[in-house]
Amino acid sequence: MLENADELRAKRLKAFNDAISLKENPGKTPHVSFFVTWKILDYGCKLSEALMDYELMKKVVKTFQEKYNFDGFVEYGNRNQCRVSEHMGSSLYKVDDEKEALNYIDMAVCNDDELAEYAKDPMKFTWEKIMTRKYPYWKDGVSVDFMNRLNREVLDFGKFNGEIMGDMAKDYGVPNLWEFRGGMTTLGIEYVFQTLRGIKGFSIDMRRNKQLLHDVIQAYEECNLYPIHEQMKAAPAGHSKTAVFDGDLTMLAHTVMNAKQFDEFYWPYLKKQLDIIESHDWTIRIFTEGFGEICWDHMNEYKPGTVCLHVEHDDVLDLRKKCSGVVVMGGMPNQLLGTGTKEECIAKAKYLLDEVGSRGGFLLSQNMLGSYRNDAKAENLKAVCDYVNAYERV
């Protein structure tokens, strides 16, 4: 626990706000952790232990911060809800402590001939088919006590989230990365791609079942997204006073689309949400997996600072130059952190701070979720964090 945590949090928020307002030559470029299960390995316990024990996970996160001293966190040990899925008898998460790997088992839960059925009643389909296909223990004959324990697992997960965010803000001066207005959202297109259909089914749908694909996206959004949009519209305008961003999305489905398909299937749905964000003077972070240039022109049409693109494989300087109104996040390759020397990592950090950071509108982060041991060497990460924290612009 830091004595000056409040002061530090205010300082960090100012640095984030300077970045979001695209202020040139800012005093400090914020450094954001994109590490997930790597934190557990670095702490020195087994993945299975920390993922199933929220008190241990809190120690993992706090120890990580004491060691590396980041300005913000994308993940606080809450990405993988293993306890909830394990309660339902699921093997969605495969934890291999020996190989130090956690794999999520992708599963397409809607067959080719079931799209119309989903579009007709998404909740019925979710209840009767998705739950049954994902969870062996979701079946007739389940006890009320079992379902009460499921409810408690979900509540415990929520409690853990609230506590770790509160502790990190209060004790370590780390502002929350998000204050979600109306709630967390997943776009229909991403739900269809990642959960319902998978890469193969989705790619076929874009060619052969165009209208049905729109119907399914529309049905999902009416059921799950529009109620949140209504709450967002009713919320007061103005950027959060306590968090860095007002919303968050992850884009993956664009990686299997050409520009024409993106404009037909992705952009109209994403635009609805971004219009609400812009009209409220909010800022949203969007992680674009793979290469994301397909969306850059659209993003750059919004008011400066409305969109922050966290990029995976794209070049951050290229994005900074081409999209003057977009906040840029990322830049530090995990591959370099994992296989390079300390000197090479520091040189990369210096380049990013000098060339991209000085132009403003930049949050330094890693380009990929830090999941595996080889995603960083501890000494490299420590050297980069120390360098970034000592870096000052005059």
Added chain:
Amino acid sequence: MEKIKVCDYPEGLHILAKEMDLPFPADDVKDRENYLLGIIGFVAGL
């Protein structure tokens, strides 16, 4: 322990909303069902 039939919708929803310990009064059927839909939606989305 009482075993219940849950897998039909909306019948399963009605039964669970009635039987489970939820943070709403027993006669507040709409809120209980909406809460439960949120829980199942969250779990299904994992």
